[in-house]
Amino acid sequence: MKYPVKINALETTVKTLCNLFIIGIITTSLFLPTTVPAEEAPESNGTLNGQVLDKITREPIIGVNVLIVNSRQGTATDLEGSFTLNQLSPGTYSLQVSAMGYLSAVADEITIQPNRTSTIEFLLEATTIQAESVTFTTGYFSNDSPDLPTSARSLRYEEVRRAPGAVEDVQRVIQALPGVAGESDQNNEIVVRGGDPSENLIIMDGIEIENINHFGYVGSTGGPISALNNEFLQDVTFASGGFSARYGDKLSSVLELNLREGSRTHFSGAADLGMAGIGGNLEGPIQGGRGSYIIAARKSYLDLIVGGGGTGLTSVPYYWNTQAKIDYDLTPRHLLTINTLTANDEIHIDDEEGSGYSRGAEKVDTESDRIIAGARLRSLWGVGYSDLILAGVSSNYFYDVFEIDRDASDRRTERRVFRQTVDEDTWQASFHWQGRGLGRDDWSAGAIWKPVTFDQTTWIESDTTVFNDGYLESLGIGYTNNNGALPDTFAYGDYINNDKLSSNKYGAYLQYRWRPTSNFSILTGLRYDGFELSNEHTFAPRVSMIYSPAPRWNITAAWGIYRQAQPLYQYEWGLDGINNDLKHIRADQYILGASFEPRSSTRLSMEGYYKDYSGLLVSEEDIVRETTGNYYFDSDKMLAERTRYAWGVEFFAQQRMATNWYGTFSYSYGKSESDDPAWGTYASSYDFRHVMTGVIGYKTTLLTNRWYMKQLSSPWGWFLKVLPINGNELMLSSRFRYISGKPHTARIWYSEGNPASPDPIYESHWADGPRNQANYSDYARWDLRLDNKHFFGKRSLTFYLEVQNVLNRGNVADYSYADDGEIDPIYQFRFFFVGGIRFEF
Structure with missing residues (x-):
């Protein structure tokens, strides 16, 4: 039996979420209004x-x-x-x-x-x-962030809300940008230019956050459902590389989430129902407009409708989240902003029949919660401004795994075989200054202090494993307890481990932008990052350039060194602090690009990049075993001796919605390869060679079409009235996405135990040869979306309906290896409907 340490909740509940979407569609359709004559309900401006x-x-x-x-x-x-x-x-x-x-x-x-x-x-x-x-x-x-001079794109709230195929999830929306791929449909983690998902920095109003999603797990940056309420978004800026020295401890990308203020003039609110759950928000002024607030809450609703039993579902997800923001003018030049976001999620997987979703365990209970809170004081000083930020992020994870048996009376019994709890806390105190330099130059500087705590407790029940296929003997591994005869029997006692680390991270930067002419600027900066636990201190210079040789043309270039500490769980892995001295990962980036705007609302761009990594981890145990054949060797020591390179070329075309049309098209070709002493040279796990995404949308209204209004008044017009197309604004959009097959290491399936047994148990081992020698099948998906806005009186209603994976293509996410020897593909999202409705008052 193999017990999971990290559980991706949605991989176990794809069928459950599909049911949630269908129920949501039925529920929202009941409330969809037909056209309201203007004389009966005049619009309020x-x-x-x-x-x-x-x-x-x-x-x-x-x-x-x-x-x-x-x-x-x-x-x-x-x-x-x-x-x-x-x-x-x-x-x-x-x-x-x-x-x-x-x-x-x-x-x-x-x-x-x-x-x-x-x-x-x-x-x-x-x-x-x-x-x-x-x-x-x-x-x-225009680029609103001077700290993201290259590889950056900005999105407004409405672009995030109505993006097809993304179910209003900001991390899924940016997967349509060049150089960005997704981990899978079941997870919104992003892969940027061949890098690991952990290399991406998320910032919310200045607060650095590892994960803003439900059903995440230790070390992850994504999840199936976002805990962020999109109604808080003002705009989103994403940079896939070449970011300035202001941003540290990450290697690949920066995602900045800028949140809006609540209304300073009057009270308003909204209620919504969609994939992310059921909830609403309220906003209004504080002290006559000197400040404002906006608060929101949301929870899952499938558990409210069907409960936990008698549904035939393997599991029912349960989650809730709250979010709040307060802005208050201490003085006309000092603004205090307070943000909070809390999230809780649970999933209980009961898979006694062994469908494969539980990955070898009959019953799995997981729960996690996350608390994010921070305050920012923004002060204007005439020649510049400063941000002082105090914040904290606390994440807690709980995993329990049970085996299900039947007693002599055929009554069900449960036995806990695995338990793990993880508490991870990060505090932040940071200061940022930005101001004028000489002439039109500008400069900025800042520092950050981040105390971190990681506390993990793991218990695994004692176990006895019997191998009877001779595979271990064929490798010359003779550590059996039966004098070399089959079966090979291994007995393990209870495993109990508690590791805790507390330390401090530090960072600082200084940068200067030189602008000698109106069409040329250079940004130079130096970044320092340190980690007290590993006694690591690094300096990273960075340079970027923007040159406009002619109107509507831009040439950009960037070079920089980027450093990132290893994941916290790697430092505490092993006994006696054996991995406390791990070195930071290093990535050297080289970027060159050009863009052209044939008109003010259209941009064409092309960019090339090269990333050279060093200091990635490989286990000492793997190195010794694979290079010497000594499979007796055991070690928990990790070595920063793996390297990786990634390079690629990206093309991006974008049409903003200047009239009724909008669209984007992105294509990326890239290659990512790793090398280490244990496995040699091999394709990295995120070597997506081809990534292509096309999005197109059209905005209109049928209420001004004379022919349609005539049909609406006809005897059979009742049929048109019940369709979700009769709003004041109708948006039709579509997305097609193609990604070449992701590399993976194949597994060989063989039987355990007595071969004469009528019910043999199967186990797997990695295939011989290099890692990632196989590829999953290519990914392709076509999505359609309809948005319908109704304005009536002082209220509005927005409804959306999405058809995902229209062609019902079976995109493989992974394979399930069941105890009976059956190997089944686990598919990403198949054909299904997603719907949502939002009422504003």
Whole structure:
């Protein structure tokens, strides 16, 4: 029997979630309204409040021209850089802002809801020319983060919400970007340019977070369902490489989640039902608009409908989460922001029949909870601004595994055979400064202190294993207790292990951006990272460049050294701190790219990269056994002697929604290979050679189509009225995704025990030869999505329906090896419906 230490919850509950989606569709359809005549329920207009700030200093910009694209309606910013647009009809807008001496910018997909106030913030970049009355433009593709100069893309809330195939999950949305692949449909972990998912940094309003998902496990950065409430999102910025010295202790990417403020003018709320659960949010002003709050709660609902028994399901997932944000102006120049996010999830897998989902155990109970809390003080100082952040992240995991037996009376009995508890806590105290340098140059500096604690307790019941196939003898492994005769019998006592480590991580950086001309800039920086436990201290220089040889053309380049500490569980692995001195992983990155904007809403880009890794881990036991054939050798020592390289070329085309159409197309070709003393050279586990994603969407409304309205009034119009297409805004979108087969190491299945037994038990061993010598079949999936928005009175209703894997393609995620010798593929999501509904008031 092999007991799991890490359990991916969704791999065991794919069928359960499919049932959840179907039930959600049925439930939401019951509440879908038909068209409401305008004279019966007149729409209430909405308001847009915004602020325009200097990108470097965060100081307000006065007198900025603000114009709704394709209209004559506009305004200008006041002394606080603020503006208000009143009496806007509900719908989706694009907004352009421009000011002398700054690059103008356009923001699209700004959603206006009835009787609600939407907010937006613009960060404008100063030009090197001030005296001339000339306005320069960046169009729809301005980069709001000066610390992410290359390989970066930004998304607004609405882009995340309506992305097809992503079920409103931000980590699944960014998988449509170049250089990004997914671990599997069952998990939203991202793989960036051949790197491990643990190499990706997630930041929420300045708080560094390892995982923001339900049903994650120790060391993971993803899960099947996000715990983040998308209604908090203002925008998302993702960089797949070349990020500046501000970001440390990660090697591959940065995902910045910038959260919006709640309404400072009036109270409002919403209720929603979808894949992520059932819940809602409330927001409103504090002290007459001096501050604001937004709070939300959400929980699973399949457990409420079907309960835990009599359903035929292997398991029923249970989870809940809460989120809150408070913004308060201590003074006009000092803003205090408080964020909290809590999440809890449980899953109880009862698989007495051995379907394969429980991976060899008949009953598995898992529970985890996560608490994230932090405060940020943002202060404006005229020539720059500072952020002081205090935060903490606490994660707890509990695993129990049982074997199910039958007594003499055929009554079911359960026996615990495995238990593991893990507590992981990370605290954060950080300071960041950004301000003007000489002329139009700018500089920034900062430091971070992160106390970390990792406490793991593991218990495994004593066991006796019998091998009777002669495989071990054929390898010359003679440690049997039967004088070389079969069967080989191994007896193990109870295994009990408790490991705890507490230490401190440190980081600091300094960087300077030189802008000698309006079309050329260089950002240079130096990063320090240290870990008290391993006594590791590293310095990492980084340089990036942006050059515009002609209007609408950009050339970018970056080079840098990136360092990352090993996962905490690796340091505590083994006895007597044998792995406490592990060195940091190092990755050297080289990036070169170019982009062209044939028009303000369209961008074409191509980028190449090379990543050279060193300091990856390989076990001393594997090295000795594989190089000497001494299979008696045992060791818990890990050695940082594995290397890896990854290189690739990416193409990306994007059309923003300037009119009714939007779309993206990305294609990446890459190669990732590892080398270590035990296994030699082999394809890395994330060697995805070809990754291609195409997304297209069209926005319209049928309520202005005379022919359709005539059919709606016809005798058979009742059929059209019940369809989810009669809203004020109708969005049709589609996504197709192709990924070449992921490498894996094949396993050989053989019988255990007496071969004459009528019910033999099977066991596996890795196939001889190099690692990852096989590939899963290629992945391909086509998704369709429909979004339908209704505005009536002072309320709105948004409904979406998604068909995932339209062609019902069997994409293999893994293989299940059952005790009876059967090998079955575990498929990723097959054809099914996903639906959701949101009511705002």
